[in-house]
Amino acid sequence: MDIGVPYRRLGPVEIEPALALLRSLTDQDWNTNRIRQELMAASPHRDTTRAIMLKYNWLPYQKPWGMRTMRELVEAWCRQENVPTDDLLPEIEAETDQGHVNVFPQWARFRDVIGPLVEQATSYLNAPRGIATRVAIVEMVPNGKIAPHVDGQAHAAAAHRLHIPLIAPPGAEYKVDGKKFKMQPGFAYDFNNRKQHSVRNKSPRPRVNILIDFLPNPGAPMQTALPPKFG
Structure with a gap:
């Protein structure tokens, strides 16, 4: 979202349980x-990050996959990968004007720790009707770089x-709309991803963030019921 500034530090959050x-x-x-890495992440992120995806919003029949649901x-x-589905199949948690919010099985394991962090961070936005549509734990490799993109x-x-x-190792640096800054652990940040931005981790240590997409004013579902499955 274009928040009018490159970034905003929202306020403190309790990260010790998440660090443990x-x-x-x-x-x-x-x-x-x-x-996320092989299908969902944009090309600047694929080679320099890995993630534990907990929630993800899905638009039915979106390109390039043309699938009815994320589960499909x-x-x-x-x-294709010849792997079991037991630990991977998501369930639809909610439907909004931005698609279906899918919850992956890993959320059950991480909910008690990550859920309160999501609530703390999003409370600063003062949007009681809002919903977290994406949640992931994302690691950026040492000496990694994500090229400028929007x-x-x-x-x-x-x-x-x-x-x-x-x-947040000392070498982890962000650039949004030409402004460089660093993020401090223990705080939540609102990040303007509608301006050109990039990330560099000039450090021998990985950088790890919790990433949240928060829809402050969800509209009526694009489809009140899923269309029939073809084939």
Whole structure:
């Protein structure tokens, strides 16, 4: 969302439980759900980040997949990769004018820790009708770089893009609309993804953020019921 400034520091959040959770994660935890990296993430992010995707909004029949639901996309990807679907199939939590909010199985494990952080961060926006449409834990590799780009999807124009830094090495630097800044752990930030932005992690340590998309004024669902499945 274009918030009128490159970024805004919203206020403090309690990250200690999330840091403890982060220390317990294994490579398998990070790599179980590769769908964001291999299908959903824009090209600037694919080689320099990995993520644990917890929630994701989905527009029926959106390009390039043309799938009715995100669940169908995941099923197709699992068949292609010959992996079981048990830990991957999402369920629709809500429907808005920006599509279906899908919840992945990993949310059940992380809800008690990440859920309060989402609530703390979004409370600063004073939008009681709002809904978190995307939630992910995102790691950026050491010495990684995300090239300048603008998030051009319709959803990006309607939703706040929030970041909660958990691990922020000194070399992690952001640039939005020509302005450089660094994020401090323990605070939530509203990030203007409708302006050109880039990220560099000039550090031997990874950078880890919680990423939240928050729709402050969800409209009526684009479709009150899912269309019939073809085929």
